[in-house]
Amino acid sequence: MNPFEFATATRIRFGPGSVTRLAEEISEIPGPGLLVTGRDPSRAESVRQALRRAGRTWSEWRNHGEPTVAAVLGDSEEARLSGARWVVACGGGAAIDAGKAVSALATNDGDPFDFLEVVGRGLPLRARPLPFIAVPTTAGTGAEATRNAVLGSPVHRVKVSLRSPWMLPAAAIVDPSLSLSLPAAVTASTGLDALTQLLEPFVGSRSNPLTDSLCREGLSRIARSLGRVFDDPEDTEARSEMALAALFSGMALANSGLGAVHGIAGPLGGMSDIPHGTLCAALLAPVWMANCEALIRDGDPDNRLFRYREAARLLTGNPGADISDGERWLTETIIRLGIPKLRELGVHKDSFEELVSKAEASSSMKGNPVRLGRSGIRDLLDSAW
Numbered sequence: 001m002n003p004f005e006f007a008t009a010t011r012i013r014f015g016p017g018s019v020t021r022l023a024e025e026i027s028e029i030p031g032p033g034l035l036v037t038g039r040d041p042s043r044a045e046s047v048r049q050a051l052r053r054a055g056r057t058w059s060e061w062r063n064h065g066e067p068t069v070a071a072v073l074g075d076s077e078e079a080r081l082s083g084a085r086w087v088v089a090c091g092g093g094a095a096i097d098a099g100k101a102v103s104a105l106a107t108n109d110g111d112p113f114d115f116l117e118v119v120g121r122g123l124p125l126r127a128r129p130l131p132f133i134a135v136p137t138t139a140g141t142g143a144e145a146t147r148n149a150v151l152g153s154p155v156h157r158v159k160v161s162l163r164s165p166w167m168l169p170a171a172a173i174v175d176p177s178l179s180l181s182l183p184a185a186v187t188a189s190t191g192l193d194a195l196t197q198l199l200e201p202f203v204g205s206r207s208n209p210l211t212d213s214l215c216r217e218g219l220s221r222i223a224r225s226l227g228r229v230f231d232d233p234e235d236t237e238a239r240s241e242m243a244l245a246a247l248f249s250g251m252a253l254a255n256s257g258l259g260a261v262h263g264i265a266g267p268l269g270g271m272s273d274i275p276h277g278t279l280c281a282a283l284l285a286p287v288w289m290a291n292c293e294a295l296i297r298d299g300d301p302d303n304r305l306f307r308y309r310e311a312a313r314l315l316t317g318n319p320g321a322d323i324s325d326g327e328r329w330l331t332e333t334i335i336r337l338g339i340p341k342l343r344e345l346g347v348h349k350d351s352f353e354e355l356v357s358k359a360e361a362s363s364s365m366k367g368n369p370v371r372l373g374r375s376g377i378r379d380l381l382d383s384a385w
């Protein structure tokens with residue numbers, strides 16, 4: 001067995017109503033804080049109530065869309081000036097990443113590009129971030145349990161990570177009741193992002209026994225609940241299952257990496273405005289087939305096809321399912337949840353050369369179970385188009 005490490009948020013509170021206990025996480029940190037919300041600040045009302053009840057003071061910042069380096073830099077300066085001692089983010093993955101980045105840059109002033117991967121110098125943070133609490137309102141990115149924040153750099157047309165072991169949240173408060181009113185389209189794309197983040201660490205080259213158990217548990221919960229929350233947004237039991245699966249997906253990816261779906265969706269998200277989960281969903285079945293074909297053709301020394309077969313069984317619920325049944329389940333699910341092809345999302349084929357180069361260089365691609373090469377990536381993009 002290979003050696004492995006595992007790290008996650010210092011404390012996880014899970015369950016309907018868990019947001020009411022949020023202030024306990026900062027009870028020992030005196031002084032004001034910062035609350036980062038998403039596009040719809042009213043979704044953070046239960047966080048405000050919890051802070052108010054505890055007599056805490058805070059300022060607020062509303063994050064619009066996926067955060068950029070410039071936006072979080074501006075806000076981290078404001079956080080420094082206002083003397084914020086802690087940061088809470090309540091919203092989807094973008095708001096949580098924004099809060100996480102602000103908490104890191106508030107204690108690490110200077111040029112943020114010093115700390116950014118790919119487009120910057122990738123240096124380690126000099127100082128510990130402000131204590132950060134994540135309160136997700138979608139069941140998708142698992143950002144409440146990861147050590148990186150994805151930021152857009154519009155000048156470079158890429159999304160890059162600010163990453164540090166210190167950026168794991170001090171607390172992840174996962175209250176499934178906060179996702180009850182999420183629209184069906186967001187439920188679908190974020191849920192398929194979580195599914196991808198459970199599949200890629202499970203079949204990938206950096207899997208370990210601890211994340212394997214999270215992935216198995218998460219995949220079977222998503223398989224039985226994603227269709228239910230899509231049809232009935234108020235299904236509290238299915239919402240809880242999705243929130244738990246998304247949390248597990250963050251814990252898995254933070255410790256076992258990702259694969260080609262994220263290797264392509266990351267840079268493509270930087271070249272377009274298409275939501276991350278939608279891109280992952282559109283690439284999921286083509287990458288499944290491309291990886292399995294490459295493993296059959298080029299050899300499979302680590303028995304990754306066995307894992308694909310197990311994933312197919314978890315997804316379909318059929319103990320006799322094979323790899324092709326898994327691919328069929330993914331394709332049918334993606335159609336049923338209304339995920340368009342890349343062509344319908346406005347992706348142009350003339351961007352594929354640039355995209356292939358960026359995907360090959362991405363950190364996620366290193367976790368893919370097999371090397372696809374330029375032509376392999378190009379072919380799977382054609383079938384996702």
Ligand SMILES: [Fe+2]
Nearest residue numbers: 141193197280
């Ligand atoms: Fe993702």
